[in-house]
Amino acid sequence: MSEIQILNVSKTYNPGLFKKKIRAVNDLSFEIRRGEVFGLIGPNGAGKSTTIRMLLGLIRPDSGSILFRGKPLGTATIQREIGYLPENPYLYDHLTLLELLSFCGQTSGMVPEQIKVRGFELMVKLKLLEAQKRPLRTFSKGMLQRAGICFALLHDPSIVVLDEPMSGLDPIGRKMVFDLILELKEQGKTIFFCSHILNDVERLCDRIALTNKGELIKQFEGGDFLQDIDKTVFLHTSSLDEFQQQSVQSLGGSVRLEGEGHLLAISADNYHPVNSYLEKSNIKILGCRSEWMSLENLFIQTVKEQDQ
């Protein structure tokens, strides 16, 4: 079932007099299903943040519509269901984390006891308990990011919108947030996730949409990138002709173009017959790879193609 539907949405910014209008989002359509982790990726200026802001009602689309559980945004109370973490959250300098969470809870209709319990739980999980009474201006960038996550999750929202959640985090912080997202996924939350760290997107998302210049380029299923690496060998070979490709495929291997040559994916069971064929046909092996296709390669390739 669709939780959020973005239907033919366009948005143009007017930077002011005598300046060219900027088309941030152009006829964008996709849907986010209940309980899935949906990743929106794209280069800077692809319209990711604009899409999120339209979803939150901070800006209005010029055309198209956004539906939340089948109802238009204006009539739906999405704010009660949503937890939002912006990229580089700017929080109130002179407030403490406890005060910030208390504000968040009160505006979300929580009672003080609930705020206390849930706040404590999140602060423990995100390792902010010791800093709970410190003014937010004394927090490091990573701590502010984690405080922003606490703010987004306090009212236990069913949809979590994360705009670059790993930005500014050290490897330990990243792991912490990564595990938290996995935990939210297990709890059945719908997660809408924007990030430039494609490795995280690849590992976390059930579905991924690639945007560039405000347009949707491609949508992928998470499985498109994940292979059972333990049981598969990826070999980079010299270029294969049509017949050689068919022969490899008939022996149980998969073939795709990779630079000047080809990349073969061979399961452990089929490795010997394919290898014998490669030796017999004098096909040169140039190296091996750890994955079939990375999101990063695909991202760069697609964006380059579109720019041309």
Add this chain to the structure above:
Amino acid sequence: MKSVFALATITYKEGIRNRSLFGIALLALFLFGFNITVAGFFMRDVGKVTVDMNLSALSFAGLLLVFFVGVNLMAKDIDRKTIHLVLSKPISRAQYIWGKYLGIQFFISVSLLLLFVFSCLTVGLLLNLYPNYFIGFSWTNFFIACFFVLVKFSVLAAIVVFFSSITSSSLITLIFSISSYVVGITIEEVVFYLRSEFSAQEKIISESLQTFIDIVSYMIPNFAVFDFTLEAAHGLVITSQRIFLSFGYGAIYISILLMLASLIFSRREFN
């Protein structure tokens, strides 16, 4: 309503913990101290000078509070995009405006109340030192004058909120608010002058300019309405009608500004 108070509370806390507040309070305390030191030079007029200086110190401190702290309490939210986080919660745009205003208002009230206590101590001390020169002095008039200093800054705070709702930069909000204040404290004198017989001798004042100034005088808040310094300093009678009219004018002006701000803010987009 709960959301409005939650927002007002954090706005108040954010304001009251601002370090500029200490500077402003110290400056006001210095002015009170200065008043005690120089009071002896004025002898016969010591009562009038004391009241005048105390009300001026309160006004000056209030002005600094609104312009240096109050402006940032809302405009910085928009400047730094903190508003994205706040509006992602179930808070309507109108609730945001009223919450912010109440927070700023509460912050100004508490700060001025503290300075008011010191001001009363200063006046009380000088009253005891020079009782013969405080003829006609009335504490009631002094309290009324102090209360209207607060009303004046409540109106100014509403102006700050109004301009914050239409601009994206705290600097522009500051410039517009200062301009409104300067025009607001002088507009009454300008209008009086134009209606006086002296203005008839001035050939350069065209009718269209006069009409323009008339229109502006209705739009810009007339801050002179809240000035009770003369009455407090000279012990003149303050009628209840004037108190009621001045307070009503302030309350209506604030309500209209906040309603307009809510209307504009609810149509605004936050990039």
